[in-house]
Amino acid sequence: MRQGNFFRTSVILLLSVWLALFVLIPNLLVLAASFLGRDESGFINLSPGLGNYLRLFDSVYLRVFAHSLWLALLTTLACLGLGYPFAYFLAQFRTSVRPVLLTLVIIPFWTNSLVRTYAIRSLLAARGLLNNTLIALGLIEEPVRLLYTGSAVLIGMVYILLPFMILPLYNAIEKLDHRLLEAAADLGAGRWRRFWQVTLPLTLPGVIAGSLLVFMPALGLFFIADVLGGSRDLLVGNLLKDQFLDARDWPFGAAASMALTGLLFLFLAAYAYSLERFAVEDRP
Amino acid sequence: MERLKSIYLVLLFGFLYLPMAVLILYSFNASKYGTHWDSFTLGWYRSLATDASLIGAATHSLLVGCLAASMACFIGTLGAVGIYRYRFKGRIVLQGLLYVTLMSPEIVMAVSLLVLFIALHMELGFCTLLLSHTTFCLPFVTVTVLSRLDGFDRHLIEAAADLGAGEWQAMRQIVLPLAMPAIAAGWLLSFTLSLDDVVVSFFVTGPEFEVLPLKIYSMVRLGVKPEVNALAALLFAVSLLVVSGAQYLLQRKPK
Numbered sequence: 345m346r347q348g349n350f351f352r353t354s355v356i357l358l359l360s361v362w363l364a365l366f367v368l369i370p371n372l373l374v375l376a377a378s379f380l381g382r383d384e385s386g387f388i389n390l391s392p393g394l395g396n397y398l399r400l401f402d403s404v405y406l407r408v409f410a411h412s413l414w415l416a417l418l419t420t421l422a423c424l425g426l427g428y429p430f431a432y433f434l435a436q437f438r439t440s441v442r443p444v445l446l447t448l449v450i451i452p453f454w455t456n457s458l459v460r461t462y463a464i465r466s467l468l469a470a471r472g473l474l475n476n477t478l479i480a481l482g483l484i485e486e487p488v489r490l491l492y493t494g495s496a497v498l499i500g501m502v503y504i505l506l507p508f509m510i511l512p513l514y515n516a517i518e519k520l521d522h523r524l525l526e527a528a529a530d531l532g533a534g535r536w537r538r539f540w541q542v543t544l545p546l547t548l549p550g551v552i553a554g555s556l557l558v559f560m561p562a563l564g565l566f567f568i569a570d571v572l573g574g575s576r577d578l579l580v581g582n583l584l585k586d587q588f589l590d591a592r593d594w595p596f597g598a599a600a601s602m603a604l605t606g607l608l609f610l611f612l613a614a615y616a617y618s619l620e621r622f623a624v625e626d627r628p
Numbered sequence: 629m630e631r632l633k634s635i636y637l638v639l640l641f642g643f644l645y646l647p648m649a650v651l652i653l654y655s656f657n658a659s660k661y662g663t664h665w666d667s668f669t670l671g672w673y674r675s676l677a678t679d680a681s682l683i684g685a686a687t688h689s690l691l692v693g694c695l696a697a698s699m700a701c702f703i704g705t706l707g708a709v710g711i712y713r714y715r716f717k718g719r720i721v722l723q724g725l726l727y728v729t730l731m732s733p734e735i736v737m738a739v740s741l742l743v744l745f746i747a748l749h750m751e752l753g754f755c756t757l758l759l760s761h762t763t764f765c766l767p768f769v770t771v772t773v774l775s776r777l778d779g780f781d782r783h784l785i786e787a788a789a790d791l792g793a794g795e796w797q798a799m800r801q802i803v804l805p806l807a808m809p810a811i812a813a814g815w816l817l818s819f820t821l822s823l824d825d826v827v828v829s830f831f832v833t834g835p836e837f838e839v840l841p842l843k844i845y846s847m848v849r850l851g852v853k854p855e856v857n858a859l860a861a862l863l864f865a866v867s868l869l870v871v872s873g874a875q876y877l878l879q880r881k882p883k
């Protein structure tokens with residue numbers, strides 16, 4: 345029994361201590377730093393206050409946050425629009441082919457995202473494949489500027505994050521009970537009505553999970569904007585990078601990071617709430 | 629309608645794969661600016677193989693990837709067994725913390741780890757990189773192993789205990805063999821995660837310890853270089869191998 349207790353205590357402690365040391369405490373440190381001031385000579389001085397958070401309401405930073413949220417929202421909607429039909433059709437394939445197709449979605453999911461961003465960059469470059477093809481087709485005469493535009497960043501984001509949307513959607517759609525759709529058809533519901541009133545509500549957890557998985561990284565991936573957008577499109581991720589590594593204003597960076605975390609918790613709470621509501625509605 | 633569906637699937641797969649395919653094709657292109665197809669060459673790969681700083685960065689990445697994946701597997705597997713087998717105070721909190729780590733954006737984790745290391749006066753480099761990579765791999769391993777364990781008959785462990793096996797023996801002879809495919813898959817996925825990470829590494833490594841993704845990042849920012857095509861193609865091949873391996877391990881049915 346003593347041996348059992350020792351084993352039990354050590355396996356639980358090992359994981360708990362690691363997470364406490366490298367997740368919990370660092371985040372508490374950031375939280376603490378966000379209330380401190382900045383010293384001209386050192387990094388942090390001890391003058392607690394809400395100054396850093398108030399500075400976030402400066403129009404420059406508000407614009408960064410608004411722009412990031414807007415871009416993340418567009419990315420999420422684009423991924424949802426492209427991914428939902430994709431996952432839906434995928435789930436209709438023969439069970440023997442599905443694992444292969446699914447693996448084809450998973451491979452980009454795990455491929456180096458920087459390498460994939462670079463691939464998009466070379467495709468969109470002034471003398472890249474897209475421009476060359478358009479010129480060869482005679483649609484344009486001079487290369488069009490595709491890189492370093494807002495659309496390039498959006499395309500890059502969608503390209504990187506699309507698999508994050510497809511996988512949870514597919515999981516939800518695959519579980520769909522087709523008898524419910526048949527029942528709805530028997531009761532006279534047309535194709536669209538079946539979709540709006542049966543399929544979509546039942547696959548909503550997948551939609552929300554996928555949207556979160558796209559939305560949250562979309563706020564933080566600074567290198568996509570760096571590589572595809574040049575420096576004009578400042579996002580929250582870039583702001584954090586600048587504050588911590590270039591401007592060295594840690595307390596302010598910490599406040600921005602906390603604001604980002606707060607936003608994400610808000611979305612997560614909304615997700616939990618919608619799941620709960622969904623579960624209640626599910627009951628007969 | 630069926631034809632329309634297939635066309636849509638092909639188009640979207642095209643969107644996912646075309647850029648990579650073009651990149652790989654161009655990595656064999658002798659034309660320096662990649663504007664047109666010149667002739668087949670392996671020259672870019674050859675110049676990669678002679679770039680000492682690149683090889684150094686790749687070695688660093690492989691080293692950190694292997695070590696971080698192994699550490700994450702060790703701690704994560706034991707932790708998963710603990711969460712699976714025991715009911716203890718704070719179990720929910722521990723699981724919550726795991727999911728928060730899994731969901732929190734890389735940039736937030738990067739910032740918090742940087743603050744921790746600076747507060748501890750640790751020099752940024754190999755150690756900080758290894759600790760950080762282990763941390764972001766850990767929840768992936770734990771959750772993968774846990775989901776595999778959840779599918780098992782708990783009575784197996786009770787039977788082992790009844791037959792006189794201690795905790796370690798039951799772990800070694802029952803739990804580990806059963807969870808092995810998930811542990812192996814977790815290792816492979818952690819390894820890819822570590823090899824691919826830009827955001828966290830960017831924050832927590834120092835100038836003396838350069839890793840491959842950061843090296844690529846600085847190369848990419850400077851402009852398109854044919855060597856980067858070759859490097860990207862190689863990394864894609866590695867991901868392809870590792871992910872297929874992990875998928876194979878995970879989709880094999882438990883015996």
